[in-house]
Amino acid sequence: MPSVTLKTIRDQRRSLALWAVSILGLLATYGAMWPTVRDNTSYADLIKQMPESMRSLFIAGAAGDLSTPQGFLYVELLSFMAPMLVLVYTIGAGASAVAGEEERRTLDLLLSTPVTRTRVVLEKFAAMVVGTAVLGLAFWASLVIVGVAANMSVGAGMAAATVVHLGMLGLVFGSLALALGAITGRVGVARAVPVALAVLSYLVNALAEMVGWLARVRPVSPFYQYAGHDPIRHGLYWPSLAVAALTCAVLVALAVAGLRRRDVSG
């Protein structure tokens, strides 16, 4: 593994381990809740009685059938909690990749070696991909383990597909944070803008069920690319993954171009 990537991952090793343990803990909690929810129809009734707007907002439009593991996991975990957790990691990692080093003034140290600015951006992106993969693996393993233990299994394959879509969602916003950090050198901007856009894109996807004109822009939303085709039931959806991957590629290219053409503050 290249040096900058390796160091970035090493710096995150404790925090990544903590993430993994927390994810397992979260899934275990859902596993403990699952029998109660499954056997109690009043939860399902509650969701049915919600106004449609609230239902689509909080459950992102999916048919929340709480008596199946897929429906339960979707409503409890995948519609909001899991994306939020992954985005906290990727946006943080993307923002600190270049802008974080610059604000701590260690970017000078890196860039006064023969390493090119292009390589720094690419290696930082690679580190973010590895970190996201670690989180994804933790999600996948937790889904499988808790699935077996709590009789809540969705199948290893479907769990993997869900996690891949989740990871790509994270990487899109992480790449945006990386690009903004590389272009502006400011951590604040690199964090705030992706968070705002993530909220916006969540809303677009959620409200498109009800608001007609939003349905047309919905495919642009990374949240739609993540959940629109319900990977926990239907597996990978390649067109969405391709769009997300392309978005990442464009953003990383912008990050490279941005860092290459500007002054590095000391």
Added chain:
Amino acid sequence: MTTGTTGEVVIQTAGLSKSYGRTSALVDVDLEVHRGEVFGYLGPNGAGKTTTLRLLLGLLRPTRGQARVLGLDSWRQAPAIHARVGYVPGDPALYDKLTGRALTRYLGSLRGCYDGDGSLRGCYDGAHVAALAQRLDLDLDRPAGTLSKGNRQKLILVLAMMHRPELLLLDEPTSGLDPLVQVEFLAMMREHVAEGGSVLLSSHVLDEVQRVADRVGIIRAGRLVAIERLETLRARSLHRLRAHLADGVSLSEFAEVPDLHDLRLRDGVLTCSAPQSSLDALVKRLAAHEVLDLACEEAGLEETFLTYYGAPTEAGASYAGQAEDA
């Protein structure tokens, strides 16, 4: 001390300028540094020394003009320059959790082995790193964040020299070092030059520069106001003279002595500052009188520098303040 002014050019700038909006940090700097030379780059803080060094390293992009280091364009070919240059930043940050050894390993791994002729230049050389650390009396096993200011600075010097660079770009390299280590570092710089290396030594402390530099560039408010050989600067260096004369003497007797400064006479005691070149004429005038006491000492380049290049009030005042905390 070598005099390498006729050697290969290792740093060359032409009209090098850097502005931030309407603020000019550096204006039309033309500079040449040759192989085997220690070039002192002198000026008060904020004069543009750091900006110059960061432009030479391609960390900043020139607004106008061009800089070439080791024949390579500073902006477009920065990584190739970095392979052959050691940089000591003026206000450096380190990865505080890494030990000195881990830092040298990490940055060493990024350096890789770049040299085409099969030499070790650029490769991580653990024995060399250990030797440098030992010379500077630095413990490589402590995390950078726990080091004192002086020890941090030593670590930065090791990081700048560990890959045996051809050229050292040093921004206030001895700040925070105790005097013994300063002496050791100056010796290392001389060895570096004796082996064919070159140094651009930026400093606001004249004393440091006059101990090693061959030529001195003086920068003020973003402009390079003079480049002098150190001998020239020394010849101009002022001598503070104080003579107690027994008989009557008048100031007019000294009117023809060239370049006298601060000439005063009180109760038969004459004081003045004179450059080396005026001493002969001055002493001959004094000899016409009965001399009770005579004291003459070199004022140092500090005062010389201020006399010839300093803006008399503000620059002088801020300069003195900075020299004190150095």
